[in-house]
Amino acid sequence: MANYIPSVGMEVHAELATHSKMFCRCPVAFGGEPNTRVCPICLGLPGTLPVPNRAAVELVLKTALALNCQIAMHSIFHRKNYFYPDLPKGYQVSQYGETNPLGYNGYLEIPRPEGGTKRIRIRRVHLEEDTGKLLHLPNGGSGVDYNRAGTPLMEIVTDFPPDIETPDEAKEYLRQLRQILIYLGVCDGKMEEGSLRCEPNISVRLEGSSTFGTKTELKNLNSFRSVQLGVAFEVRRQIAHIEAGEPVLQETRGWNEQKEASYLMRVKEAENDYRYFPDPDLAPMVFDEAYIESLRSSLPELPLAKLLRYRESLGLSDYDANVLIADPEWSAFFEEAVELGGDPKTTCNWMTGDFAKMLNEVGNTPRQSKISPAHIVDLIGLVTSGAVNGKMAKDLFAQAFKEGRKPSEIAKEKGTSQITNESEIRELVLKVLSENAEIVSKYKSGNTGVKGFLVGQIMKQSNGRANPALVQQILGVELDQP
Ligand SMILES: [Zn+2]
Numbered sequence: 001m002a003n004y005i006p007s008v009g010m011e012v013h014a015e016l017a018t019h020s021k022m023f024c025r026c027p028v029a030f031g032g033e034p035n036t037r038v039c040p041i042c043l044g045l046p047g048t049l050p051v052p053n054r055a056a057v058e059l060v061l062k063t064a065l066a067l068n069c070q071i072a073m074h075s076i077f078h079r080k081n082y083f084y085p086d087l088p089k090g091y092q093v094s095q096y097g098e099t100n101p102l103g104y105n106g107y108l109e110i111p112r113p114e115g116g117t118k119r120i121r122i123r124r125v126h127l128e129e130d131t132g133k134l135l136h137l138p139n140g141g142s143g144v145d146y147n148r149a150g151t152p153l154m155e156i157v158t159d160f161p162p163d164i165e166t167p168d169e170a171k172e173y174l175r176q177l178r179q180i181l182i183y184l185g186v187c188d189g190k191m192e193e194g195s196l197r198c199e200p201n202i203s204v205r206l207e208g209s210s211t212f213g214t215k216t217e218l219k220n221l222n223s224f225r226s227v228q229l230g231v232a233f234e235v236r237r238q239i240a241h242i243e244a245g246e247p248v249l250q251e252t253r254g255w256n257e258q259k260e261a262s263y264l265m266r267v268k269e270a271e272n273d274y275r276y277f278p279d280p281d282l283a284p285m286v287f288d289e290a291y292i293e294s295l296r297s298s299l300p301e302l303p304l305a306k307l308l309r310y311r312e313s314l315g316l317s318d319y320d321a322n323v324l325i326a327d328p329e330w331s332a333f334f335e336e337a338v339e340l341g342g343d344p345k346t347t348c349n350w351m352t353g354d355f356a357k358m359l360n361e362v363g364n365t366p367r368q369s370k371i372s373p374a375h376i377v378d379l380i381g382l383v384t385s386g387a388v389n390g391k392m393a394k395d396l397f398a399q400a401f402k403e404g405r406k407p408s409e410i411a412k413e414k415g416t417s418q419i420t421n422e423s424e425i426r427e428l429v430l431k432v433l434s435e436n437a438e439i440v441s442k443y444k445s446g447n448t449g450v451k452g453f454l455v456g457q458i459m460k461q462s463n464g465r466a467n468p469a470l471v472q473q474i475l476g477v478e479l480d481q482p
Pocket of ligand 1: 026040
């Protein structure tokens with residue numbers, strides 16, 4: 001079989017994390033009774049006048065800057081005209097043109113599995129409004145809910161010819177983009193609630209050919225997994241068509257999560273003509289250099305830069321770094337602990353181990369818990385100085401988690417400190433050996449596996465306070481006495 005190269009373009013829609021809608025004061029929220037967050041403006045009633053949401057414009061500008069875009073210093077809104085019941089005005093306010101979208105000609109870097117990064121060019125980042133939702137009712141009728149109508153929506157589109165050439169790259173692009181949006185506080189990134197929606201378009205061409213194949217578009221993918229599987233499925237499906245001598249049609253296809261297969265929704269025969277024109281109700285936007293620069297300097301460190309820093313300066317593994325970076329609150333907590341002197345790897349282990357487990361059990365985020373970065377650093381200090389052993393540290397952490405007190409304070413109060421005095425440990429060892437004469441004789445007759453049992457007994461006698469390394473050492477000496 002010939003070798004085919006896939007090309008994947010990505011269109012991502014992100015609902016902006018504003019309090020109110022794009023052109024009215026209705027609140028933005030997920031769920032709720034249908035048509036309870038609507039007003040004459042977002043219902044598109046005649047005689048109403050929309051006023052743009054300044055916060056939404058700012059969130060899109062921030063995203064455009066984080067995606068290395070050029071900024072349209074003059075920008076306008078257009079009307080995109082089409083008829084559908086979820087669009088009460090008969091048009092969607094959007095942004096048209098090559099250099100009119102708030103951001104254009106940018107890029108996003110994704111990490112390559114073999115190291116380094118790959119640059120994915122971005123064609124435009126623009127601002128528009130979301131539509132309502134059509135609901136198919138159990139009695140066979142249809143209803144429409146306009147709660148979502150007029151929610152600020154950002155569209156991010158990759159450039160052509162596409163830079164993404166594998167299902168993994170498509171998934172990684174979406175993952176990086178989602179993290180950036182979460183770090184910027186632009187979008188909550190909840191794909192399952194539709195806050196972030198992805199529509200890849202896919203084509204394949206023979207290796208060496210400069211002509212791109214016919215592309216198909218996948219609709220409404222709502223997880224990283226479905227993006228990866230969906231793109232892989234389309235690539236296989238298109239290659240099979242070509243190999244069988246059948247043409248690939250320009251189709252819009254849906255994704256069946258259960259069957260892990262795409263299905264035909266409609267064949268595109270011609271490009272839709274949306275009759276775009278400038279919205280006469282909305283004033284042009286004009287930005288000055290100082291405002292854009294102040295936004296640029298307000299951007300936080302972005303996830304990829306953080307990943308590289310955690311890996312290269314802090315010596316964390318790729319896996320550990322990714323776990324910490326996945327959530328900005330989590331990584332801020334980690335960085336605070338490291339700044340207070342916590343060893344990065346040990347801090348990470350406490351956070352992703354006991355801390356994460358206990359947070360999960362009670363359903364809290366790190367900042368909602370009683371544990372602070374200083375508590376973790378304090379605990380690490382106790383272990384490093386030999387004041388407590390690993391088992392005791394775990395108990396102290398559990399108690400600190402409940403009470404919010406410093407582990408060293410709890411240790412002091414309980415008199416919990418590690419026994420490192422050799423004669424004290426030898427005393428314990430001899431006591432356990434005399435109580436377990438039968439086990440000792442088993443050991444002497446060659447069954448050395450019983451040593452672990454004896455270690456356990458000694459630790460138990462010391463209430464877990466004996467230094468385990470010293471116990472091992474002294475027990476070894478005593479057992480091997482003739
Ligand atoms: Zn409204």
